[in-house]
Amino acid sequence: MMGEYGDAAGEAHDEQLVAWRRELHRYPGPGFGEFYAADMVARYLRRIGFTVRIGSEAMDSSAILHFDAQRVDEAYRAAVAAGIDQVAARRMRDGGTAVVADLCGRPGPLVGLRFDMDALPIIEAESAKHPPAKWRFRSEVPGLMHACGHDGHMAIGLGVASVLAARASRLNGGIRLIFQPAEEGTPGGAASIRDRGLVDDVDYMICSHLGLGVSTGEIVCRAYFLATSKYRAEFRGRGAHVTNSPQDGRNALLAACSAALAIHAIAPHSQGWFNTNVGVLSGGDEQGITPSWSSMQLGFWAENSEVHDYIDGEVSRILRGSAIAWGVESEATLVGRAPTAPQNGDLASLLGECAEAVPGVTSVVDTIGCKAGEDANIFLAEVAAHGGQGIYVVIGSDLRGGHHTPDFDFDERSLSIGRSVLASTCLSLLGAGTGDCGT
Amino acid sequence: MMGEYGDAAGEAHDEQLVAWRRELHRYPGPGFGEFYAADMVARYLRRIGFTVRIGSEAMDSSAILHFDAQRVDEAYRAAVAAGIDQVAARRMRDGGTAVVADLCGRPGPLVGLRFDMDALPIIEAESAKHPPAKWRFRSEVPGLMHACGHDGHMAIGLGVASVLAARASRLNGGIRLIFQPAEEGTPGGAASIRDRGLVDDVDYMICSHLGLGVSTGEIVCRAYFLATSKYRAEFRGRGAHVTNSPQDGRNALLAACSAALAIHAIAPHSQGWFNTNVGVLSGGDEQGITPSWSSMQLGFWAENSEVHDYIDGEVSRILRGSAIAWGVESEATLVGRAPTAPQNGDLASLLGECAEAVPGVTSVVDTIGCKAGEDANIFLAEVAAHGGQGIYVVIGSDLRGGHHTPDFDFDERSLSIGRSVLASTCLSLLGAGTGDCGT
């Protein structure tokens, strides 16, 4: 059973942040299968006064590039078994797991905050040294784990909501909290929400992440991510008995091997660093038959969109040419994409100032580069495109084990810091004072 | 439940051959998991007077290069469920599924005959056009099918046994019937029986196969097969986050891709045709990590042992060099091997003469080449090595669907032809007359 959240005063205490985080940690959901978390978030936000959209009101599922129906179905059944409301569960199953919640004050700008909800297909460590095991909030879903900190992100989001809801009458503008599904791996959550038009009217967009190599107490105002695309490429040839009629075969495996080598040999670009990776490749059925099929999962990451688009063109051409060279058919399916995005210096400065006043913050850094892609850049790019401002904030947190490892865990003190930095910045943007947002 | 076989007179009628074949077709077993067939064969041969070895008396399982324990275990349970004797089943599970049966007459030469028993991992056709479906003897074991004709081979073997047992008193010499497991794919059955010493004293060795492109009524006295080896090759590298520290990765997948291309580019050999095939390749776990492992299943087939050994050396060197070039480790495991083997012209002539007297035989061909490997060559090579004579006979049979396809079926008229050709040759070799062995 799920617990109950919040208190009569509408204030989220630090203990509450930890409690939220630990409950969310116990019930991880896969991309587009975050039923438990979405239900918990939606119910709490509704209770404290937010107008909440879920299902097809919150996202456009036609924008999803990659959807693992079986995994989502399993998650659905697990969440229902864990006790979530069946009506809400069905709406999310049919329309998607995004939760978008608005709190409107007097006329004024709209501030968007984004928190991601999905977990990873990792078996969580069981060792007593692993805090979630020691303190008994280890994942209860086999094969899934919050190994990136999204449980913390959601807890922070609820904490910010709590602070703001308690000050709703003072707000000169609105708040939109976006709890997005499917940020990891082959994402799609951000695009599905953008395509529902839900960042079209956002004036200030603040995305955030815990950890990322930044220590507890440090705040980075602008983290720049790489542009990235992920593809599944298939080659289809023709099997043939390799001794009776080898000439009738069309070797889809050698086509993939040749393409993989070429994709790794794409010439560097003078305008920025990049990498490509054929991370998974398989093909063929048995020793005595020409491999009639092969499949590869590949990704690339680039410092900017010029370089990203250069690689995109190269990869496409390599796949096509390799198929021709080996007499097979090829097909490439885009399963994930995130752009780079501009970030606003003024908004960064404002957040930096707010952060410096938050207890526990020991240093503020303006800018870092992160060697990874981020789905949130879709929001930042969209907001910038229509004239708004955006930043991607890193809330420092000392880590045990790296992101995406079974031993991952973060310093829970960063939850209240994150909550306060973000809430304070929102209050500042909406002309509502900033002095007391952490209590 | 199994049926009962044979008749009081010890004569196998043609209807009996068909009945045996169809029962065996219904209960296919995988390599080293032919429990049902081995039990049925052993019981019948014992009843008609053969001395029968099973389990560790019939084979040396330490010679097996590749053993799929899970599949064999499933087959064991299925066979027990189908009703075979549990004592025999356990002996075969512990010691192997080979059946070697002797019938000894007066002093004289020992004639060996070999029949193979294993089925293939193929889902049998269900169409009413497919005779086993139409006549209701389709495979009852999911995912396994006698798609090569080994069911027919065993029926012929039982038929030969029946003929010879009825004439036991006339034999100037002995008969050894070898029902071998695991001929297909990555074989091992023949080597395990040879290593138990069971062909050491064989003077005449006759192996045989139905079909192979030869029509019903035709008999080929000597079919020459290719030498072949099959390997599993593994590359082990090191995963690394492809944007954070790509330089720490050791790409086992590209090593495999490079090796696969090189293996297919081995220079031709002037002394004979060959082919190599990397039939299966897979590697890597996800897009964002340098592939830390890869695995390939490869085979090669050559017209003679000189060419076979040339390729063997090339493949070994390519795997080693590719591993070095990509900074990874490699390991190659031999999972199957069959040699070429000499065949004896005199024995072929004798069989040809016997065949010409068999009703239904329309033509006799001395020699053909078959573009495949054959585990039986291990027997022929061993017998030739100690001075005996051997041949590999093709019993023509019109086919529906090719060997190793879901639609495979053969002309059951070839069963009695095969039985009579082999039995007649045995009687001739053992000085027992040949005139009436088909009835």
Place this chain on the structure above:
Amino acid sequence: MMGEYGDAAGEAHDEQLVAWRRELHRYPGPGFGEFYAADMVARYLRRIGFTVRIGSEAMDSSAILHFDAQRVDEAYRAAVAAGIDQVAARRMRDGGTAVVADLCGRPGPLVGLRFDMDALPIIEAESAKHPPAKWRFRSEVPGLMHACGHDGHMAIGLGVASVLAARASRLNGGIRLIFQPAEEGTPGGAASIRDRGLVDDVDYMICSHLGLGVSTGEIVCRAYFLATSKYRAEFRGRGAHVTNSPQDGRNALLAACSAALAIHAIAPHSQGWFNTNVGVLSGGDEQGITPSWSSMQLGFWAENSEVHDYIDGEVSRILRGSAIAWGVESEATLVGRAPTAPQNGDLASLLGECAEAVPGVTSVVDTIGCKAGEDANIFLAEVAAHGGQGIYVVIGSDLRGGHHTPDFDFDERSLSIGRSVLASTCLSLLGAGTGDCGT
């Protein structure tokens, strides 16, 4: 100055054969640059009564796939310097070096014989152990050598001409002697003569070669050669400064590397042996620039035309696909091609019978396979296509050093044997008796 040939009796003695061969050996010419030989042959044949075509009457130079103008020009000047007639030299320079000579008797069939004239770009051995050096008939043309035996072929051709001319009145039919240029490497001589229509009316076509691993005294009636094609392939990309703007480059060298690997990895064909070889590859200008060009010379050799055409398609597709994969342009130019050709058993038998009567012939073999291509197959294929008969004869000759090596030399006793076998067969075909053609 050249010597004078023949004698009053019209009989070519064996000493004459050796003298001819040695003079021709001293003045080798490259493909389409055999001016000295062609002039010598044409003058002698004219003198003894043949009707002789040279230049554009003897060949259609538009059929030439590959012509090395500079090398031919050098050969022209060398031949003029060596004293050949300038009028004839100019006709051959403008129209080609083929010589086609007819001798017509009474009405009857037309028998064609083909002899090739070109030498090889090899520096001849100087050692005293090398007979041409010891006996002072070593090549006098720097960098060229008769290292395949074509000097001997021409001497035999003149010898046959001498025998037949002396018996012209007895011939029931005609003789056509074809002295063809450019058989080696990237040939073209045969096609150019065929395209002038000069084998359209040939009823019996006999081509021949010395040596080829057959000993002095042996005659092979039918030597079957491989079908072959040779291509020059070019890739054109775009150079770029590899640090300033590597992304602007289009790497023509890696395209060629990738294509070369793929061409060597073309799957075997069940219908016959073949080999492919990228024998020469070069590309790129300097370390700091993306290679903007590459070039390869490749050939393939196949047992039959089905396999030849299969490879031809594969190579073409590989070149095209590799170019696309690497973003470059490709172009393939055919520079040589020879087919396989049928050979006639009756004509082979006749020649075999004639050969057995020739002094010095110790054995006659019907058929061998030769692992090489032969331009003469163009004649054999054409003659067979219009209903004639053809064979390719090997005149055994013990060799010192292999064909195409600086130490190559053959046993000159084979000259008179070859002369007599061919002349005798011609006389037999033309109903003119055979008994005395060697003296």
Place this chain on the structure above:
Amino acid sequence: MMGEYGDAAGEAHDEQLVAWRRELHRYPGPGFGEFYAADMVARYLRRIGFTVRIGSEAMDSSAILHFDAQRVDEAYRAAVAAGIDQVAARRMRDGGTAVVADLCGRPGPLVGLRFDMDALPIIEAESAKHPPAKWRFRSEVPGLMHACGHDGHMAIGLGVASVLAARASRLNGGIRLIFQPAEEGTPGGAASIRDRGLVDDVDYMICSHLGLGVSTGEIVCRAYFLATSKYRAEFRGRGAHVTNSPQDGRNALLAACSAALAIHAIAPHSQGWFNTNVGVLSGGDEQGITPSWSSMQLGFWAENSEVHDYIDGEVSRILRGSAIAWGVESEATLVGRAPTAPQNGDLASLLGECAEAVPGVTSVVDTIGCKAGEDANIFLAEVAAHGGQGIYVVIGSDLRGGHHTPDFDFDERSLSIGRSVLASTCLSLLGAGTGDCGT
């Protein structure tokens, strides 16, 4: 004949700079073959009071990695023909073309300046639009051209020398002018001078270059270059007749192709940008023979030494492993190498201040990155290693045509700017005032 330089007052006027530059432009020399320039420089410096080392006193030729003896010999003969002193020419031919000249004042620090002298194997443009053609100082050495600006560097060096010699009595320290050979392509000039110990006692080292994308009037105080290495790699296999005995071949060409692909597929490094380039590859002799040899020229360029050394290890392993995979031998020869080097901020600031006072200087930039290697980094690294300070200065110059193109030319106004910036900085470092060094 060469002209005479300088004037009685010891002042170098701007016209003189242009005259020097144009004479040097007319007589370009290849790497280690800069006889004309070295002689002209040495004679002038001696005349104005410098102590001059040439030949083996100025460099240690055993440090040269790559020396093109034929090209140097041609240059030697051309320079002698152009009139340079034979005694000096011989000393330089035997000992090297470096010129190192000292001017010593009162005790104090030693300031080193480095100017490079070699030209490029480029055929200079002839168009009237090309200023050297229009003004008649186009290269008079066929196939060589000062297409990088080293003629200007030397003119600036002579100008600086002139200024300092005129103020010799005021200098509190010494000046060492290093005119180095062989900076381009596969360099070696700097290492050979360093190995003679001639920068061991340098306290301040200033290297410089014209142009590099910086406009006339701009000065860059510190240009950081890439670390680079260049290799020649050879593969030696075994030729074989591709139809008679292909199995005896060892394909050195496919080894190179495979290695080239792998070298271009070296994984990116998180600590910096790099590129690799197999710029030239060739192998094989003819279509019918397995390629027995191949050769490649390859280079790589990296942002720092960590990345450089990573690639160095990868390349070495790839060459070795590819050789093993294809059964051939490999050998890699280092033909050029330049490191990255630290640069000193204080020295950069001082030069920046001096530059701002020079007429014609419109802007001063502290730092840029240059995507190329620079031999001069060997000096900077050495000086830093023993505690000195160094910088690499770019003297802006508007260009016609890019560096290393036939149309390259620079704005000659930058000569006097460069002279004055460098001379002024030297005077400042040696406590000799800076106000009047440009006139």
